[in-house]
Amino acid sequence: MLYRERTLSTQHGSVNTPILFPVRNIGTRSQDNTPEYIGEIPDLPTAMVNARAIRERESQWERLKQGADFRDELGAPDDAIIFADSGGFQFQEGPGAVDTTPAETLRTQEEIDADIYGTVDVPLSEECGPDERKRRIERSTDYALEASDQHSGDSLLFASVHGYDPEVIQNTLKYLDRQGDFDGFALGSLVPIGGQYERVTNIILAARKATDKHLHVYGLGGFLYLPLLLYLGVDSFDSSAFIRSASHRRYLVPGFRGEILRNISELEYLPCGCPVCRDRPLDDVRSDRNLLVQHNLWALTIELRRFRYAAASDRDIESYLRLRYQGNDVTLRAFKTAKQQVRGLA
Numbered sequence: 001m002l003y004r005e006r007t008l009s010t011q012h013g014s015v016n017t018p019i020l021f022p023v024r025n026i027g028t029r030s031q032d033n034t035p036e037y038i039g040e041i042p043d044l045p046t047a048m049v050n051a052r053a054i055r056e057r058e059s060q061w062e063r064l065k066q067g068a069d070f071r072d073e074l075g076a077p078d079d080a081i082i083f084a085d086s087g088g089f090q091f092q093e094g095p096g097a098v099d100t101t102p103a104e105t106l107r108t109q110e111e112i113d114a115d116i117y118g119t120v121d122v123p124l125s126e127e128c129g130p131d132e133r134k135r136r137i138e139r140s141t142d143y144a145l146e147a148s149d150q151h152s153g154d155s156l157l158f159a160s161v162h163g164y165d166p167e168v169i170q171n172t173l174k175y176l177d178r179q180g181d182f183d184g185f186a187l188g189s190l191v192p193i194g195g196q197y198e199r200v201t202n203i204i205l206a207a208r209k210a211t212d213k214h215l216h217v218y219g220l221g222g223f224l225y226l227p228l229l230l231y232l233g234v235d236s237f238d239s240s241a242f243i244r245s246a247s248h249r250r251y252l253v254p255g256f257r258g259e260i261l262r263n264i265s266e267l268e269y270l271p272c273g274c275p276v277c278r279d280r281p282l283d284d285v286r287s288d289r290n291l292l293v294q295h296n297l298w299a300l301t302i303e304l305r306r307f308r309y310a311a312a313s314d315r316d317i318e319s320y321l322r323l324r325y326q327g328n329d330v331t332l333r334a335f336k337t338a339k340q341q342v343r344g345l346a
């Protein structure tokens with residue numbers, strides 16, 4: 001069994017893992033803003049923010065530099081646990097155009113008073129050929145080591161790691177672990193190949209085999225992947241899927257897939273007991289995007305709680321997953337493959 005429960009201690013408090021870091025967008029387009037949720041869900045005191053985006057928002061960045069408290073700016077409690085990634089995904093817009101340095105990113109993460117720092121990285125995509133991939137992987141590795149040299153203080157440093165070949169992932173992780181001083185590792189570039197479950201689970205397993213340290217997966221903490229990540233022993237993940245789903249009027253139902261609300265409009269109440277849905281008619285939830293976002297986050301939290309329940313009550317997590325994925329051939333196959341891959345490890 002690779003699923004594992006640990007405690008992650010940070011300067012703003014401890015959190016039980018596995019844990020989701022919901023993406024907390026503070027982009028200029030209000031459409032992307034996340035409604036406040038920190039403090040609403042007791043076992044989800046976490047947020048993922050993008051260091052680059054924060055630095056680019058001039059007025060806020062100026063306030064932070066003059067001593068404003070980032071948690072105040074977010075409307076988050078003082079003990080919110082914040083993971084700041086470098087914002088590497090946006091570098092892809094120009095060909096290899098990285099517009100920051102490890103030192104600058106560290107300074108931003110420090111100004112934010114983040115608990116976990118992700119190192120600067122140059123993500124891969126399906127389009128880059130083998131030489132370009134190799135170059136980007138080496139670049140991300142160098143950036144991570146540079147950050148390790150310059151990092152001090154109580155924040156945790158996670159090296160961002162990329163690769164589409166399990167062997168490359170393993171070698172990179174082991175190399176970083178030997179050469180640098182990291183509190184954990186964060187796997188990136190998996191979103192573009194997210195539909196290829198077998199490939200993704202293989203890469204994650206390779207990383208799990210290479211280190212016992214905290215393992216984060218960037219970007220895949222959506223509704224379909226979350227149980228698979230837990231099954232593979234991933235310690236944390238982040239996602240904005242709960243926001244995107246809500247924008248598409250998609251309502252996540254624990255144990256099922258997302259449902260377009262229009263398809264169930266004849267219902268008076270929704271099949272969920274979370275604080276959003278329990279006493280509100282479906283029409284009210286449907287007409288308020290913020291409520292939908294909050295419910296979707298509850299749905300992800302309930303998925304996490306179910307795993308804890310299965311583990312605490314000694315229930316078989318594999319039979320739960322079989323049930324969980326039954327209604328969807330693709331994900332059922334993905335789970336079965338992952339199960340074989342996990343067995344192959346033993």
Ligand SMILES: [Zn+2]
Pocket residue numbers: 272273274275276277278295298
């Ligand atoms: Zn609900």
